[in-house]
Amino acid sequence: MRDLEIVGIGQIPIAEHWDRSLRELAGEAISAAVEDSGQIRFDVVYIGNMLSGLISHQENLGSLISDWIGEPGMEALKIEAACGSGAAALRSAIFHIRTGEIDTALILGIEKMSETIGVETTAALATAADADYEVAYGLSFVAINALIMKSYMEYYGWQHSDFAPFSINAHQNALHNPFARLHNPITENDYCNSRMVSTPINLLDASPTGDGAAAIIITASDNIATKRNGTPHIRIAATTSATDTLSVHDRSNPYWLNSVEQSSHDAYTQAGISPKEVDLFELHDAFSIMAAISLEACGFAEPGKGPQLASDGDITLSGDIPIATMGGLKARGHPVGATGIYQIVELTRQLRGEAGLAQVNEAKVGMAQNIGGSGATAITHILISE
């Protein structure tokens, strides 16, 4: 199997970009990645996006983007796996290079969510859940996560305030990330008194959506013309994917993420490491409960002990398993189909030692996990700095 490296990263600040179109946001992120790579040439474009058809009435994103960046003719297509679309696009691009047909791929994660045509954002996000057996009965996406959190708290005896460290950590780390949507530190008091959204999930349990675009360029290590000088080589040591039932009510245990367990276990095997060797973990903290149960399913905490890891400080930049080091979904923001590529951009910055005040000391092995639906699709990547 061909070894692959990340040789270029780019991103735009996550915000409400009312003044720029989907293609303009994409172009900015791509330009940044190309510049970062030292103007490397790429052969194909893979795009992670969830909602452009429903929200912007724009499909055929492959042609849209290759055309916009001045490469009409270049192969390009869009991959959809709900909020896991970004990582799914990366995974597909990895396969393409590993066939030997091409050497270098651009992967774009893009979502423009502020401006919608004839649909509300909550309804759009609910398309990640089961339209016939969840959404038709009135369940929004946050309501599904609220049911998971409620049953988890009742079963294991946690209080809502026990989840505060997840959100406090994310907001704290986002302060050092100029691309993050939120730059306000929060206290436990802020967390506990935040406006309720869907009991027990309040506003500070939930990640903000937004308009975002992030891009990476990957190439085969045997493609020596692309070797970088000076900066570390960021090798893609594992790429894995697994699914679970789409409806949460079809699972025997609603707060155990089978897809996350399987995908992370496969990733450790592929990379030849144990969870202990992971220096930082960009997880899919769309809600604080997802952070807790992802840590458990990935083997960083015993079942039911995720919040303990947070209250012990293990998830902070100097802890055993730093998470959301640039703010995570919670405070960097969650432009759904773009999130998986933001995670890879941030992990790469960490592994290059370019994370500034958010830097994790001696970060060599990083894991990113992108989830579509409430654990329905989980895609994991492990990057190693060499």
Add this chain to the structure above:
Amino acid sequence: MRDLEIVGIGQIPIAEHWDRSLRELAGEAISAAVEDSGQIRFDVVYIGNMLSGLISHQENLGSLISDWIGEPGMEALKIEAACGSGAAALRSAIFHIRTGEIDTALILGIEKMSETIGVETTAALATAADADYEVAYGLSFVAINALIMKSYMEYYGWQHSDFAPFSINAHQNALHNPFARLHNPITENDYCNSRMVSTPINLLDASPTGDGAAAIIITASDNIATKRNGTPHIRIAATTSATDTLSVHDRSNPYWLNSVEQSSHDAYTQAGISPKEVDLFELHDAFSIMAAISLEACGFAEPGKGPQLASDGDITLSGDIPIATMGGLKARGHPVGATGIYQIVELTRQLRGEAGLAQVNEAKVGMAQNIGGSGATAITHILISE
């Protein structure tokens, strides 16, 4: 590069399936493909779909389908390339097997178009075009194709009636395909007097949409446990993809399909054949003009001579280059994201010699071409019976 074969095919009739959900239609096609394959086990599911998010408010199709077919946990995702989504999904699955990570893949093409939530089908189909620079000015998808046809007719001096043989051939061939949407033979008189849709495209120039699902199973030839007895081996001899500008007005020549030319040329090279060796061609005849200019860009006719090929009878089952042998998009029907897989199913039936009264004699080399947008994305596959 690993050789791959098609070992299972399944499809449902294209119609308005008001009584069954998206997942039920998918399940029927998949069951048929699994049965046809002799119950082969597969490792992943790739799904071609364009409109489920916009029309049915259902994304995360990967998890939806793997869950529905009793394989929760199995990797699955959706690929979107507008009306070329089906072939794009096949192409991605081919890459996955060629990495050596897996041996066997199920590819599903699915589109449920009759029942829509808050959007008209015409608006949904327009998402294949440029939302900002075509659709915002009132251009529907059929109107874009009408402009192409009008300028082509004026430049080369063809009359509207010269395109009649394309539609007559498609309707004639669909009579022998029980899965086709239309089973009515038409005459030149019917064609010329059909109701106008967007001048010069009338109802008998345009393909009908519909609800459809088709599935194929592909496996590596070195995966010997899967060798079929008795029936020919259907090898995937080429898979290629190319794009063009999304907006037709950005092209120097609106009736020359650059993406089709590039993708078919690359396919001939990959398969090691010339156009002359192609025994039948399942092309993307969403409109009769697309049939004519696809034949030209693929090298079967000189520029401007596509309609001549049709009037000479070369496109019929016994002609030099039979097209739409099971009805094509025009009469089999065009459930957009599913079409690319219907084409592969039909080509496989032809190459196995199982096409009944629609059989092309001694069909050994078949080509399928699936297009997203008005030539914005073109994906070509060549299958060879061995």
